[in-house]
Amino acid sequence: MxxxxxxxxxxxxxxxxxxxxxxxxxxxxxxxxxxxxxxxxxxxxxxxxxxxxxxxxxxxxxxxxxxxxxxxxxxxxxxxxxxxxxxxxxxxxxxxxxxxxxxxxxxxxxxxxxxxxxxxxxxxxxxxxxxxxxxxxxxxxxxxxxxxxxxxxxxxxxxxxxxxxxxxxxxxxxxxxxxxxxxxxxxxxxxxxxxxxxxxxxxxxxxxxxxxxxxxxxxxxxxxxxxxxxxxxxxxxxxxxxxxxxxxxxxxxxxxxxxxxxxxxxxxxxxxxxxxxxxxxxxxxxxxxxxxxxxxxxxxxxxxxxxxxxxxxxxxxxxxxxxxxxxxxxxxxxxxxxxxxxxxxxxxxxxxxxxxxxxxxxxxxxxxxxxxxxFENFRNTLSAPKGDRLVLLLTFFLTVFFDLTIAIEAGIVVAAFVFMFRMAEAVEISSGVRMIDDDLRPGDPSREIDIQQRTRLPKGVEAYQIGGPLFFGAANRLDNLLDQFFETPKVLILRMRLVPVIDASGVHALRKLAERCHRKGIVLIVSGLQEQPNRVIARMKLEESPGELHFASDFDHAVRLAQRIAAPHPSAQAT
Incomplete structure (x- = not known):
């Protein structure tokens, strides 16, 4: 064929x-x-x-x-x-x-x-x-x-x-x-x-x-x-x-x-x-x-x-x-x-x-x-970064007072300019950084570091790292993350130390990932948040929920937390 x-x-x-x-x-x-x-x-x-x-x-x-x-x-x-x-x-x-x-x-x-x-x-x-x-x-x-x-x-x-x-x-x-x-x-x-x-x-x-x-x-x-x-x-x-x-x-x-x-x-x-x-x-x-x-x-x-x-x-x-x-x-x-x-x-x-x-x-x-x-989603988005608020309000007011066609066109154009502005700010930080580092060539130094880090993971724990801005053009990359596992883990560590910027769509994607993990019985741990993502996530009320979503200051903290969550229950060991 x-x-x-x-x-x-x-x-x-x-x-x-x-x-x-x-x-x-x-x-x-x-x-x-x-x-x-x-x-x-x-x-x-x-x-x-x-x-x-x-x-x-x-x-x-x-x-x-x-x-x-x-x-x-x-x-x-x-x-x-x-x-x-x-x-x-x-x-x-x-x-x-x-x-x-x-x-x-x-x-x-x-x-x-x-x-x-x-x-x-x-x-x-x-x-x-x-x-x-x-x-x-x-x-x-x-x-x-x-x-x-x-x-x-x-x-x-x-x-x-x-x-x-x-x-x-x-x-x-x-x-x-x-x-x-x-x-x-x-x-x-x-x-x-x-x-x-x-x-x-x-x-x-x-x-x-x-x-x-x-x-x-x-x-x-x-x-x-x-x-x-x-x-x-x-x-x-x-x-x-x-x-x-x-x-x-x-x-x-x-x-x-x-x-x-x-x-x-x-x-x-x-x-x-x-x-x-x-x-x-x-x-x-x-x-x-x-x-x-x-x-x-x-x-x-x-x-x-x-x-x-x-x-x-x-x-x-x-x-x-x-x-x-x-x-x-x-x-x-x-x-x-x-x-x-x-x-x-x-x-x-x-x-x-x-x-x-x-x-x-x-x-x-x-x-x-x-x-x-x-209304709740609208109010939460008003707590997003200024660019997202501008896009939201511009699209809203143009839809109400003028024309829906103009509103959509203007919203997309302004969102594109906001994106370009954010990329210009983040280009030095994100240069050479992969979006999700699960596809590394043999001999890549980062691959050796990743292998060493993965050997530290307890049984039933998986970890992925995101690098670069988590914005509306990249947020959908999280959609298929859970489909990559051969066996469903008990805990997923999402490392975000290389994410300098996150927007409303990125927070929305994280919220959806947490919901999907919860439905599959997976505890999600987000580690290493930088200042801007930490501030935006807090303002948009994506909050820690015991047994479902946790935040860790760094990868070591996340691994210790995952060990406690993934460890067999004492009663189960006794049987």
């Missing part, structure tokens, strides 16, 4: 759907039962979200359902993750709302088609791995900004304001709210409060119950029983179609393609980042490993499919994916069944959905906005 043929086979392997992998491994009745239950659970969660997200995006609720059905099925059937659940997500609301206002729904269809083709191209060019290098402050900044935008978009329905169109721009929107604040409907406000109390109350007392759906049911029953004068899905949009989504969409303004390219790029970027972040979270929960480039291709195909059925942009949804895993879903069949359940719900329940109050749907989206804000 030639090397070309081998490379081609390896290349094609990256795009093989996980569904085929599962079927090849063997798929039985027990697995189907687990997937059927998980798919039903996710569908119950996705039903109100799909409608609410579509309405918030400036279109009709059935568009959200069609997207969840078509794109959700394709993402699970063709994707590179075993448990990814796809559909419309809150991240798209600001950009979709603006596109519909400027170019009409036909413009959005073209945007979604272009974004799908971009995602397919990115996957085929193997750009999926580059998504790992996205600076964490940029992600946190635009995610929090989107959360503020979603909150801002829901004030009209939450208060029942008597106004026509909601302006797309942030300041104009709030000026319009201020002008119409006197038209607040007490009934709408009461239904919004009821929905919020129901959702947060169920999260505290019955976290496994479908809070969003129960909030909608309570709001609908309250509005009908008390005859509340609240606007509903039926009063604004009419009856929902109780039929299969058909292969039909409005006129597409191809002549405006170049005008739509920036928005299409933003949709593709958001879909790629959110889907791969969701897949990484899923890997952490299941212990699996997704195919990032195959996932991008599947996301692209799903967005093209959604557009051809008149749907919205779609991507992997972190919350719905986590719900799938917690409910027992372990194969792509669960996601495919979730789409099938949604189709059944739409066909059967469409006549009843007209009675759902918009204020109740608004309560659902207000909670979604709070979840997206990741």
């Amino acid at each position: 030639s090397s070309f043929e081998f490379d081609r086979r390896q290349y094609l392997k990256m795009f093989e759907p996980k569904l085929l992998t599962v079927l090849r491994e063997g798929y039985g009745l027990q697995a189907f039962k687990a997937d059927a239950i998980a798919g039903l659970t996710v569908a119950i969660v996705a039903l109100p979200l799909a409608m609410a997200l579509a309405i918030a995006s400036g279109t009709t609720p059935e568009k959200g359902l069609h997207t969840a059905i078509v794109a959700g099925f394709l993402i699970s059937a063709l994707g590179g993750s075993r448990v990814q659940i796809g559909g419309p997500t809150a991240a798209f609301i600001p950009v979709v709302f603006v596109v519909i206002q400027k170019f009409g729904y036909g413009g959005l269809i073209l945007c979604t088609l272009l974004a799908g083709l971009m995602l397919i191209g990115a996957g085929l060019l193997r750009l999926g791995t580059l998504m790992k290098y996205m600076p964490q402050p940029v992600i946190t900044g635009f995610t929090a900004g989107i959360a503020v935008s979603i909150f801002s978009s829901q004030v009209k329905d939450a208060l029942g304001l008597q106004m026509q169109e909601v302006p797309a721009k942030f300041f104009a929107r709030w000026a319009a709210y201020a002008q119409h604040i006197g038209t607040t409907r007490p009934a709408a406000l009461a239904l919004t409060v009821l929905g919020l109390v129901a959702i947060f109350g169920l999260r505290k007392w019955k976290p496994k119950w479908p809070g969003f759906l129960i909030a909608l049911l309570l709001g609908t029953l309250a509005a009908l029983a008390l005859g509340l004068p609240a606007e509903t899905i039926g009063s604004r949009f009419g009856d929902l179609p109780s039929a299969l989504p058909d292969f039909h969409f409005p006129h597409i303004p191809f002549e405006r393609t170049f005008e739509l390219l920036p928005s299409a790029f933003t949709i593709a970027f958001l879909a790629g980042v959110e889907s791969l972040l969701s897949a990484v979270v899923a890997d952490g929960m299941t212990g699996g490993r997704h195919r990032s480039n195959g996932e991008l291709v599947a996301q692209g195909v799903a967005n093209v499919g959604s557009a051809l059925f008149g749907g919205l942009p779609a991507t992997g949804a972190i919350a719905r994916t986590a719900t799938n895993i917690r409910s027992g879903g372990r194969t792509p069949v669960a996601g495919m069944l979730h789409a099938a359940y949604l189709l059944v719900f739409m066909l059967v329940l469409a006549p009843l959905m007209r009675y759902v109050p918009l204020a109740a749907l608004s309560a659902v989206l207000l909670v979604v906005a709070w979840n997206m804000s990741e």
Whole structure:
């Protein structure tokens, strides 16, 4: 077999759907039962979200359902993750709302088609791995900004304001709210409060119950029983179609393609980042490993499919994916069944959905906005070095006050300049230093030193050394560290005496490594922290946890600590 043929086979392997992998491994009745239950659970969660997200995006609720059905099925059937659940997500609301206002729904269809083709191209060019290098402050900044935008978009329905169109721009929107604040409907406000109390109350007392759906049911029953004068899905949009989504969409303004390219790029970027972040979270929960480039291709195909059925942009949804895993879903069949359940719900329940109050749907989206804000993560990043804070706040404010496309571009550019500045400061310190010294040539003096040091390690203890700045471009090197062991150690010593600088992404990577070690029963010891990494880690509250994470002043201290941890328990020796 030639090397070309081998490379081609390896290349094609990256795009093989996980569904085929599962079927090849063997798929039985027990697995189907687990997937059927998980798919039903996710569908119950996705039903109100799909409608609410579509309405918030400036279109009709059935568009959200069609997207969840078509794109959700394709993402699970063709994707590179075993448990990814796809559909419309809150991240798209600001950009979709603006596109519909400027170019009409036909413009959005073209945007979604272009974004799908971009995602397919990115996957085929193997750009999926580059998504790992996205600076964490940029992600946190635009995610929090989107959360503020979603909150801002829901004030009209939450208060029942008597106004026509909601302006797309942030300041104009709030000026319009201020002008119409006197038209607040007490009934709408009461239904919004009821929905919020129901959702947060169920999260505290019955976290496994479908809070969003129960909030909608309570709001609908309250509005009908008390005859509340609240606007509903039926009063604004009419009856929902109780039929299969058909292969039909409005006129597409191809002549405006170049005008739509920036928005299409933003949709593709958001879909790629959110889907791969969701897949990484899923890997952490299941212990699996997704195919990032195959996932991008599947996301692209799903967005093209959604557009051809008149749907919205779609991507992997972190919350719905986590719900799938917690409910027992372990194969792509669960996601495919979730789409099938949604189709059944739409066909059967469409006549009843007209009675759902918009204020109740608004309560659902207000909670979604709070979840997206990741307030604790945002606050922690504000304790990061000045450059990370600048990137975070710049991305956040540009997302809220101007445009998401500009925010992402500016955030990445400024992050790159911050990186270059840090590299200029650290170049003398890091010259000739390896990132992880586990690949040394025979005769290398450092190799002899490492061999001497490794002979001092007790049984069940492993040690790795990092050299050079641990920043967003290098933080992902820690992801595969635990996969290098033939036998899982009891203790891992991570030597950081040669790390002069660490940023928010580096601390995030260390936190994730500590969590992975804990799940595998490994105690992590970080040794030899220099002044700047020690200060940043302390400010970002990555703290010592006995039996999970320890900090040692130097390697000798770390070895003594590892000896105590790895030593057999006296009771075990006695037996």
